[in-house]
Amino acid sequence: MKAVTWHGKGDVRVQEVPDPRIEQPTDAVIKVTTTNICGSDLHLYEPLAAFMGVGDVLGHEAMGIVEEVGSQCGELRVGDRVSIPFQISCGHCWMCAQQLYTQCETTQVRDQGMGAALFGFSKLYGQVPGGQAQYLRVPQAQFTHIKLPDGPSDDRFAYLSDILPTAWQGVEYAAVPDGGTLVVLGLGPVGDFACRIAQHKGYRVIGVDLVPERLARVRARGVEVLDLNEHQNDLGDVIRQLTQGRGPDSVLDAVGMEAHGSAATTFVQKAAGLLPAAIAAPLQQTAGVDRLNALYAAIDMVRRGGTISLSGVYGGAADPMPMLTLFDKQIQLRMGQCNVKRWISHIMPLLTDQDPLGVDTFATHRVSLDQAPEAYRSFAQKRDGHVKVQLKP
């Protein structure tokens, strides 16, 4: 089959790889009909490159049709239409019983000290072949799937594997009080959906980004937006002015470790990227090379006693955190990979013909698998209005 594979920093290719097959009785194989490129793939494209292997199949946002099932796949049947959550979870361990599917004790990547295995997400998360391919092997398939109705086009369900539940969890974790205000930092696919969800829940929402098309897209849905380019030095002050001088109740950071706006750390990150992988991997994990610009902005602007919710991925083990300010402002900090299946029953009722979240028109680009390398470049550089790219294998 054809698959999108990793070959080096900023170098992905489409290659022929062996077809996946059933290896365990709990495995299924799906024929992928739609799979997306995600902001998280860009971390592998650049800062997390040290954890990738040449030829690794990328992707963790796949949906399709079940092609084959092992003997212990529960209710899953050949021909079922499914979305595949980005994390692999068993559904029956202690963590799964708490709905903490990203911490599944059956699939935890213990040799790396990490949580549940993820599709297409480097050695840190089990090096499981990903879903930007014609076919995908799904381990723990008895639980690692969301059954979908036939009928509506793939667009309706294309974001259930990751960004829609991720945005939902981000808003939940932000714990916005009734009538409260949420600032969403970053208006990529995750931040954009978070604004729509928060608006749907009746909160006041203020979105911040620096890409004109992304700001325009969110503004067009009636959300207040601020352009970071115009507020590099006074974002916190401007937001305080908009919120009675106090700051918002909650801030959702949908940016993560590739924030714009702090040149010194970019330099360190680049330097680490030039080292041999064996040295660069521990350095990138421990040396605090992440770019914490968005997180620092969140800590600065959130009101005293407010909540910061992190959807954006952070990967450093020794990043400097302003503990004095966090403690003194009594800030609550909540974060983590999204426990996808936890939120599906909340989201499904909104995936109707009325389409309150605008999923049917969310994708900005649809290309064939062969065009993935160019699509990665455009998405990484935020060129030509690329916000969400679907790949059609």
Ligand SMILES: NC(=O)c1ccc[n+]([C@@H]2O[C@H](COP(=O)([O-])OP(=O)(O)OC[C@H]3O[C@@H](n4cnc5c(N)ncnc54)[C@H](O)[C@@H]3O)[C@@H](O)[C@H]2O)c1
């Ligand atoms: N927690 C999870 O389970 C989960 C799931 C999916 C994605 N993510 C993470 O969420 C983050 C966003 O994902 P995405 O797909 O929307 O990616 P993206 O890279 O397209 O979006 C990030 C946006 O942040 C903007 N930005 C950069 N610096 C900023 C700053 N200082 N202030 C405000 N905006 C800034 C960028 O212009 C961009 O529009 C990534 O870190 C991704 O890895 C997490």
Ligand SMILES: [Zn+2]
């Ligand atoms: Zn994703």
Ligand SMILES: [Zn+2]
């Ligand atoms: Zn489990």
